Amino acid sequence: MAAxxxxxxxxxxxxxxSLTQNEILECPDxxxxxxxxxxxxxxxxxxxxxxxxxxx
Numbered sequence: 684m685a686a687x688x689x690x691x692x693x694x695x696x697x698x699x700x701s702l703t704q705n706e707i708l709e710c711p712d713x714x715x716x717x718x719x720x721x722x723x724x725x726x727x728x729x730x731x732x733x734x735x736x737x738x739x
Contacts, residue, residue, distance in 0.1 A: 684700065685697075687726075688727075690728055692710060694710055695712075696711065704719055704720070704721060707730050718730040
């Protein structure tokens, strides 16, 4: 299992061997939602916020 730094807090985020692009992970230190941008090398970015639809 590999690890990389959280783009928000620089904390260590463990990465599974079966990591896939666009997968959403959570930083164990700051609890930010992170998106896997690329898998080789593994690059994480803050996941985009989902906007509420409210039926409009």
